[in-house]
Amino acid sequence: MSSKPSVIDNQSFEKEVLKSNLPVAVYFYSEDCPPCITLSPLFDKMAEAYGEQMKFVKVFRQQNRQLAESYNVKSSPALLFFKDGEEVCSRLNGYISSPELRAVIEGILGGTCIRRERQQVHCDVLILGGGPAGLSAAIYAARAKLFTVVIDEGLPGGQVSTTFHVANYPGTNGVIRGLDLMENMKRQAVDFGTQLDEMKEIHEVNFDGEEKHIKTQDTDYYAKCVIIATGAQPRKLPAEGEREFRGRGVHYCATCDGALYQDTNVVVVGGGNSAVEEAVFLTRYAKHVTIIHQFDHFQASKAAQEEALKNPNISVIWDSEIRKINGENFVTSITIENLKTREQKELETDGVFVYIGMQPKTDVFKDKIALDEYGYIVGDEDMKTNVDGIFVAGDVRVKKIRQIATATSDGVIAGIMAERYINGK
Amino acid sequence: MSVKVYSTPTCPYCTMAKEYLESKNVQFDYIDVSADRNAANEMITKSGQRGVPVLDINGNIVVGFDKAKIDSLI
Numbered sequence: 001m002s003s004k005p006s007v008i009d010n011q012s013f014e015k016e017v018l019k020s021n022l023p024v025a026v027y028f029y030s031e032d033c034p035p036c037i038t039l040s041p042l043f044d045k046m047a048e049a050y051g052e053q054m055k056f057v058k059v060f061r062q063q064n065r066q067l068a069e070s071y072n073v074k075s076s077p078a079l080l081f082f083k084d085g086e087e088v089c090s091r092l093n094g095y096i097s098s099p100e101l102r103a104v105i106e107g108i109l110g111g112t113c114i115r116r117e118r119q120q121v122h123c124d125v126l127i128l129g130g131g132p133a134g135l136s137a138a139i140y141a142a143r144a145k146l147f148t149v150v151i152d153e154g155l156p157g158g159q160v161s162t163t164f165h166v167a168n169y170p171g172t173n174g175v176i177r178g179l180d181l182m183e184n185m186k187r188q189a190v191d192f193g194t195q196l197d198e199m200k201e202i203h204e205v206n207f208d209g210e211e212k213h214i215k216t217q218d219t220d221y222y223a224k225c226v227i228i229a230t231g232a233q234p235r236k237l238p239a240e241g242e243r244e245f246r247g248r249g250v251h252y253c254a255t256c257d258g259a260l261y262q263d264t265n266v267v268v269v270g271g272g273n274s275a276v277e278e279a280v281f282l283t284r285y286a287k288h289v290t291i292i293h294q295f296d297h298f299q300a301s302k303a304a305q306e307e308a309l310k311n312p313n314i315s316v317i318w319d320s321e322i323r324k325i326n327g328e329n330f331v332t333s334i335t336i337e338n339l340k341t342r343e344q345k346e347l348e349t350d351g352v353f354v355y356i357g358m359q360p361k362t363d364v365f366k367d368k369i370a371l372d373e374y375g376y377i378v379g380d381e382d383m384k385t386n387v388d389g390i391f392v393a394g395d396v397r398v399k400k401i402r403q404i405a406t407a408t409s410d411g412v413i414a415g416i417m418a419e420r421y422i423n424g425k
Numbered sequence: 426m427s428v429k430v431y432s433t434p435t436c437p438y439c440t441m442a443k444e445y446l447e448s449k450n451v452q453f454d455y456i457d458v459s460a461d462r463n464a465a466n467e468m469i470t471k472s473g474q475r476g477v478p479v480l481d482i483n484g485n486i487v488v489g490f491d492k493a494k495i496d497s498l499i
């Protein structure tokens with residue numbers, strides 16, 4: 001039995017791995033990958049020690065992309081283990097230590113590790129949230145040759161992905177689609193070596209001690225340093241029937257669902273920039289848009305206000321809040337209350353688009369890190385939180401201005417400070 | 426396999442759904458409900474709601490870009 005790992009490819013994979021009589025360790029590697037440089041000698045050593053009972057093979061990921069993708073391998077290094085043609089045990093990613101690798105090998109040989117288990121990822125910088133803040137941090141950390149992983153509970157892109165046109169992000173032409181802007185940021189982060197793990201919901205975090213541990217449904221992440229960039233989400237309308245009619249007349253994304261309201265009458269709730277801008281957007285489809293606002297003036301910028309107020313298809317009801325949503329299968333009317341006179345009245349409408357501010361996504365961090373009274377994370381001007389090795393960036397941080405440009409700025413600072421933190425150790 | 430994607434031109438999750446199906450080499454009809462009133466009604470009847478995207482995969486209705494559910498149906 002040869003004791004050196006052999007290099008295989010797409011063609012020989014079936015014969016060498018799936019049809020092998022011995023269990024097989026498959027190492028996906030690539031060039032310019034710092035954790036691969038540490039892993040390669042270790043893999044050779046294991047091949048020498050266990051080569052009699054187990055086969056060790058290497059796959060150059062960049063030249064065998066199809067094969068890698070068919071096993072959902074998106075980054076290097078990735079170690080997969082096979083027995084009788086099936087994947088077994090947990091995969092290993094990132095910086096893999098000798099005891100960890102040995103434990104898995106012995107588990108397979110000893111027959112104690114037969115099922116697919118939780119995946120483990122060891123990295124330098126773990127970024128929670130793939131919006132503009134998280135991706136900007138990733139660009140800087142990955143460029144500094146740190147092994148950087150971004151996890152997102154949905155698809156990377158954040159709130160910007162649901163914004164139709166972004167008019168004010170410097171350096172873009174003023175009509176860039178939110179989705180395109182984020183696609184660019186994503187590609188930039190990945191090209192510098194970032195691993196993007198999407199659809200990962202965080203179940204538990206442990207920030208005590210040197211190594212930070214974050215658990216998702218199927219993966220354990222271990223990181224030297226964590227950047228929290230989980231952003232914010234729209235605040236839900238506090239009115240009776242909101243939950244019941246969500247998607248059936250109550251909506252939080254005009255660019256998504258507005259087009260289904262052709263020739264109807266709709267309502268927009270709120271008075272900030274988002275509310276006023278989205279009201280204008282909705283006039284593309286709706287016959288008439290009524291803005292309902294709790295004060296007697298808008299908080300939106302002058303420019304946005306003027307555009308809305310001069311539009312003949314937009315009217316405003318001031319000093320009022322929605323109390324109740326009415327309808328059968330779909331919304332047919334709302335009950336609103338005038339906050340000054342306390343008078344209630346019913347208003348017929350086909351749809352309600354809600355823009356009444358945001359709330360931070362920090363539920364999983366409660367009691368783990370300092371939050372302000374609204375649930376935002378407290379960070380200083382270097383994006384440091386009160387916990388060593390944990391940084392914060394973007395809308396989730398306590399600050400006054402929440403825009404894409406301030407989110408990317410926070411991300412840049414957090415990325416650089418993370419590098420200094422790791423290299424200063 | 427018959428796959429329909431009900432969508433609107435400005436909806437980001439529709440674009441994601443479309444790109445995802447393309448990456449999996451799945452053939453599908455892309456229906457713009459903002460331009461086709463009948464299709465809009467068909468979508469609302471099938472899914473009981475007005476949010477996009479809605480995917481009809483062999484008669485199974487998926488509301489939103491729910492990747493796990495799409496994977497289980499294609």
Ligand SMILES: Cc1cc2nc3c(=O)[nH]c(=O)nc-3n(C[C@H](O)[C@H](O)[C@H](O)COP(=O)(O)OP(=O)(O)OC[C@H]3O[C@@H](n4cnc5c(N)ncnc54)[C@H](O)[C@@H]3O)c2cc1C
Nearest residue numbers: 129131132133152153158159231232394395402403404407
């Ligand atoms: C309708 C609308 C229009 C806007 N228009 C503009 C504009 O024109 N110009 C401008 O500058 N700004 C605009 N903004 C504001 C801008 O979008 C935000 O300031 C910016 O997106 C904040 O970036 P972020 O990275 O901090 O957070 P987000 O964009 O919120 O991204 C956070 C990411 O983290 C993920 N996440 C959340 N919780 C978890 C978790 N527990 N685990 C893993 N991942 C998680 C989310 O899925 C999301 O992808 C607009 C916002 C809205 C809602």
